[in-house]
Amino acid sequence: MSESSTVDHPTRRVLIVGGGITGGVLSLALAQQGVSVVLVDLRESLGGVGHGITLQGNALKAFRSVGIYDKLAERSFPFSHLRLKTADGHVIAEIPTPPMGGAELPGTMGAVRGDLADILAEEVVAAGVDVRLGVTLTDIDDHGDSVTVTLSDGTSETVDLLVGADGIRSKVRGMIGIEDQPRPVGMGIWRTVAKRPVEMDCSEMYYGGPKYKAGYTPISEDLCYAFLLEENLDRSFIGEGARGSELKERGQGYGGIWGEVRDSLADDAVVNYQWIESICVESPWYRGRSIIIGDAAHACPPLIAQGAAMCAEDAVILAEMLTGGDPIDDVLPAFMARRFPRVKMVLDNSLTLAEWEIHPETEGADPGRIMGQTLHALVEPA
Numbered sequence: 001m002s003e004s005s006t007v008d009h010p011t012r013r014v015l016i017v018g019g020g021i022t023g024g025v026l027s028l029a030l031a032q033q034g035v036s037v038v039l040v041d042l043r044e045s046l047g048g049v050g051h052g053i054t055l056q057g058n059a060l061k062a063f064r065s066v067g068i069y070d071k072l073a074e075r076s077f078p079f080s081h082l083r084l085k086t087a088d089g090h091v092i093a094e095i096p097t098p099p100m101g102g103a104e105l106p107g108t109m110g111a112v113r114g115d116l117a118d119i120l121a122e123e124v125v126a127a128g129v130d131v132r133l134g135v136t137l138t139d140i141d142d143h144g145d146s147v148t149v150t151l152s153d154g155t156s157e158t159v160d161l162l163v164g165a166d167g168i169r170s171k172v173r174g175m176i177g178i179e180d181q182p183r184p185v186g187m188g189i190w191r192t193v194a195k196r197p198v199e200m201d202c203s204e205m206y207y208g209g210p211k212y213k214a215g216y217t218p219i220s221e222d223l224c225y226a227f228l229l230e231e232n233l234d235r236s237f238i239g240e241g242a243r244g245s246e247l248k249e250r251g252q253g254y255g256g257i258w259g260e261v262r263d264s265l266a267d268d269a270v271v272n273y274q275w276i277e278s279i280c281v282e283s284p285w286y287r288g289r290s291i292i293i294g295d296a297a298h299a300c301p302p303l304i305a306q307g308a309a310m311c312a313e314d315a316v317i318l319a320e321m322l323t324g325g326d327p328i329d330d331v332l333p334a335f336m337a338r339r340f341p342r343v344k345m346v347l348d349n350s351l352t353l354a355e356w357e358i359h360p361e362t363e364g365a366d367p368g369r370i371m372g373q374t375l376h377a378l379v380e381p382a
């Protein structure tokens, strides 16, 4: 049974599991339309930690629609093309990023992940979302026209819709009977945040070197985010906390600005190493009055930098459709029809790109072409 509300659409109360980019944007978009939102997250704080993120125009458009773009833009680094280079730093091609978020937004922006998470967290609280931290769900009871969710703090909530935005290892996914699990793509990624050399003006990727790929994105006036992709390594060899010294060693053989950034790293610089995984839950992503969105439903290798954009688009569109006046039972299939082809295109192209980066000898392998094609296809609004 839903709580009474003055809104004129059938979605009055929603419980969201997961306060990352997907759950944060969805909370805001729903709360701004008068929906009562409960947001639960296992973490003790919604704020963010380090690292960088490359945000394409369609992600920025979603952020603007929930009112967080301006604050993010103040701290970030916009640009409108990406460059492919040889391992020694010579330009192979420059690809303009098309206006995926419309003409008034930059094609791409580099940002500090922590800044994005902090801004989202502040706005979610300001929007009146009922945030419950250190909490997860323990049971779901679907009544057909509502769902009762039992939480680990002993409380329960009866809502019109449960949304699992709890990431690639989603608990909600399994609880609603979707068995899909993420799988390794066959590459591991080293990531670090470093000082931005002044000549770094956009994302650049270095091909043809000793590893699959090296690259970086400027993420603020002072900082950049650098990465190195190679085969999956045994994590016991890397240990708990990877360090600058390891990335410096693994990243030998690259010149240009990448080599400069590598050499500038302190031996004890904070470095993250992880395997790249992907998942694509076939449509539909809902069962009864529960749905999974964002990485819980689809996670692509981050080679076209569209993961967060797909998550934010899911959130904005689901909120728009849930508050458009149609019954929820009609909205869910309509949402799938609108979302799935676009998400699948990005995922398939990202997986093809991963395959080509692992096996550059593949006939017809052309990373620049598939990146360009994908970005151009995304100019079409979500």
Ligand SMILES: Cc1cc2nc3c(=O)[nH]c(=O)nc-3n(C[C@H](O)[C@H](O)[C@H](O)COP(=O)(O)OP(=O)(O)OC[C@H]3O[C@@H](n4cnc5c(N)ncnc54)[C@H](O)[C@@H]3O)c2cc1C
Residues within 6 Å of the ligand: 017, 018, 019, 020, 021, 022, 023, 040, 041, 042, 043, 052, 053, 054, 055, 056, 059, 135, 136, 137, 165, 166, 167, 168, 169, 170, 171, 172, 189, 274, 293, 294, 295, 296, 299, 302, 305, 306, 307, 308, 309, 311
């Ligand atoms: C190495 C790497 C680099 C990337 N780079 C980019 C990039 O440059 N650009 C880009 O657009 N995308 C990038 N992505 C993808 C992007 O980061 C993700 O698509 C996006 O962050 C997923 O957001 P989410 O909110 O769906 O999930 P998550 O960020 O995983 O958030 C899930 C939230 O749910 C919470 N949670 C989990 N389980 C539970 C539970 N049982 N109960 C309660 N709460 C729970 C978690 O604490 C978390 O807050 C990258 C991904 C990777 C792996």
